[in-house]
Amino acid sequence: MAQELTSAGKPFSHLHSAHCESGVTAALFRDKGINISEAMAFGIGSGIFFGHLPFIKWVGLPITTYRSRPGTLFSKVAKRLGGEFITKKYHRFWWSGDITKQGMDDLRRLLREGNIVGLTTNIYWLSYFPDRFRFQFNGHNIIVLREIENGFRVADPVLDHPVDCLAEDLERARFARGPLEPKGYMYYAKSVRPDPDFRSACITAMKDSCNMMLRTPFPYVGLRGIRYLAKVTIKSPDILEAHEARRRLANIVRMQEEVGTGGAGFRFMYAAFLQETADLFGSSELADLSREMTAIGDIWREFAVVSARIIKQRGQTEETFAKAGGLMLICAGREEQLFRDLDKVARNLKS
Amino acid sequence: MKVNEVPQDITYYEGEKRACYALNDEGKYVVVKSTGWEAEDIANGLAVTELAAHLEETRKAVLEGKKSPLCYHMERRQMNADILGKSAGIAVFRVKRHFRPENFSKLKASVLERYAQALAVSLVELKTVPPSSQGR
Numbered sequence: 001m002a003q004e005l006t007s008a009g010k011p012f013s014h015l016h017s018a019h020c021e022s023g024v025t026a027a028l029f030r031d032k033g034i035n036i037s038e039a040m041a042f043g044i045g046s047g048i049f050f051g052h053l054p055f056i057k058w059v060g061l062p063i064t065t066y067r068s069r070p071g072t073l074f075s076k077v078a079k080r081l082g083g084e085f086i087t088k089k090y091h092r093f094w095w096s097g098d099i100t101k102q103g104m105d106d107l108r109r110l111l112r113e114g115n116i117v118g119l120t121t122n123i124y125w126l127s128y129f130p131d132r133f134r135f136q137f138n139g140h141n142i143i144v145l146r147e148i149e150n151g152f153r154v155a156d157p158v159l160d161h162p163v164d165c166l167a168e169d170l171e172r173a174r175f176a177r178g179p180l181e182p183k184g185y186m187y188y189a190k191s192v193r194p195d196p197d198f199r200s201a202c203i204t205a206m207k208d209s210c211n212m213m214l215r216t217p218f219p220y221v222g223l224r225g226i227r228y229l230a231k232v233t234i235k236s237p238d239i240l241e242a243h244e245a246r247r248r249l250a251n252i253v254r255m256q257e258e259v260g261t262g263g264a265g266f267r268f269m270y271a272a273f274l275q276e277t278a279d280l281f282g283s284s285e286l287a288d289l290s291r292e293m294t295a296i297g298d299i300w301r302e303f304a305v306v307s308a309r310i311i312k313q314r315g316q317t318e319e320t321f322a323k324a325g326g327l328m329l330i331c332a333g334r335e336e337q338l339f340r341d342l343d344k345v346a347r348n349l350k351s
Numbered sequence: 352m353k354v355n356e357v358p359q360d361i362t363y364y365e366g367e368k369r370a371c372y373a374l375n376d377e378g379k380y381v382v383v384k385s386t387g388w389e390a391e392d393i394a395n396g397l398a399v400t401e402l403a404a405h406l407e408e409t410r411k412a413v414l415e416g417k418k419s420p421l422c423y424h425m426e427r428r429q430m431n432a433d434i435l436g437k438s439a440g441i442a443v444f445r446v447k448r449h450f451r452p453e454n455f456s457k458l459k460a461s462v463l464e465r466y467a468q469a470l471a472v473s474l475v476e477l478k479t480v481p482p483s484s485q486g487r
Contacts, residue, residue, distance in 0.1 A: 015382075016368075016370045016382060016384065017370055017382075018369070018370040018371065018372060018382070038382075039372070039380065059429075124428070124429060125471075129367075130367055132395065132399060134429075135429055136428075136429045136430060136434065158369065158370075159367055160367070160368055160370070160384060172471065176438070177434055177437035177438045178430075178433070178434035178437065178438075246397070247397065247398075247401070250393075250394040250395075250397045250398060251394075251398070253390065253391070253393075253394035254391075254394045254395055254398065257388065257390065257391040257394070258391050258394065258395050263352060263357075263371045263372055263373070264352075268352060268371070268372035268373070268380070269372050271372070271380065272372050272380035275379065275380050294352070294374065297352065298352060301352065304390045304391070304394075305390050307390070307394070308389065308390035308391075308393040308394060311393050311394060311397055312393050
């Protein structure tokens with residue numbers, strides 16, 4: 001844990017997080033004196049999800065996501081734990097003037113007033129990242145601690161230490177154009193409830209997650225999404241070229257492991273959340289569900305290993321797309337059982 | 352995943368580490384730092400090498416006079432015509448026209464200035480491509 005000072009002179013303890021949005025949300029609450037872990041923020045924000053959207057292409061590949069839409073996690077946690085959060089977006093109208101300058105001036109003013117500010121940015125323009133992880137993605141969240149000479153001190157939850165960021169980089173990152181534009185989105189806590197009701201927040205969040213996974217009207221999201229993707233993966237070597245099929249599989253694994261998920265596409269992080277709630281409620285059923293979630297996460301990891309072998313074309317005889325898809329189907333079946341059980345348990349919990 | 356199973360395969364994060372959730376000996380979840388996982392490296396490596404190969408192809412096409420340097424710089428920034436058009440404030444159909452060298456060479460300084468600003472390169476860089484392949 002690295003010690004850092006905010007612009008208000010308060011010590012800020014930087015926690016290394018797996019996921020940017022839950023990490024930022026937890027940090028905003030901790031700065032106001034609420035002790036909350038990243039996994040707890042992730043669970044209360046109902047971050048766990050699954051979606052495979054074949055009709056939205058990103059760098060020519062269909063989008064696969066293991067978490068809810070960027071932005072919803074923060075607003076759900078803010079709503080469920082209570083508190084006054086101020087958010088601001090800059091829209092481009094012909095009368096708006098220079099929004100880039102306005103955005104940066106507002107940020108500096110807020111920092112001077114002693115806030116720590118969360119920002120949504122484009123990850124490509126944040127030059128402190130290793131080159132390998134810089135790609136045009138407009139949903140990365142960071143926290144700005146204070147202004148320094150020609151730049152800002154930034155606590156990026158994905159890195160294990162705070163870093164310096166040039167003002168010019170941050171300006172580009174905040175006002176990048178393209179799909180899901182951040183539009184200089186920034187948010188900070190004005191006040192938070194001193195005694196948030198964790199128990200009822202957890203119950204609401206668990207029910208919400210179960211709804212999103214089990215009861216969706218679309219075949220591309222939730223458990224139906226996993227089954228759909230499994231079917232597509234099994235069929236992909238027959239309908240696509242070998243190289244294209246491998247590219248698609250690689251993209252699924254990337255989304256599961258590479259983009260800051262804490263392992264197994266957020267499944268381990270959710271298991272950590274279930275473990276915390278088990279302690280909170282003193283419920284052995286939740287502890288069992290946490291263990292089951294860990295087991296499911298291990299299968300997702302196995303899927304990644306099998307896929308990696310297919311991508312590298314090692315052991316062509318035993319590892320097939322059918323095996324990778326089969327593992328996904330096993331995950332779907334076990335997750336369905338888990339969320340049905342969780343739904344029942346959450347309904348019987350008393351807040 | 353147990354703490355001792357957290358992969359520490361390769362160090363390709365340039366010294367950075369990322370957080371993984373794993374169970375410790377008492378069965379409690381803790382955050383463990385990981386330096387990288389082979390499976391992840393393979394999946395990511397495919398995407399990275401593909402991008403690099405594509406960029407190199409474009410660079411050669413520019414040197415042969417088939418495409419304009421604008422196309423190379425756009426791909427180096429991992430953009431497409433849509434993102435570049437929005438960033439520079441130029442209509443997409445015009446951006447696509449400017450990928451042709453004969454159209455690009457006729458551009459006014461003010462338009463080039465906007466492209467250079469959007470791509471964060473200097474005007475001189477924008478009109479040329481590096482003579483040999485390089486990392487992004």
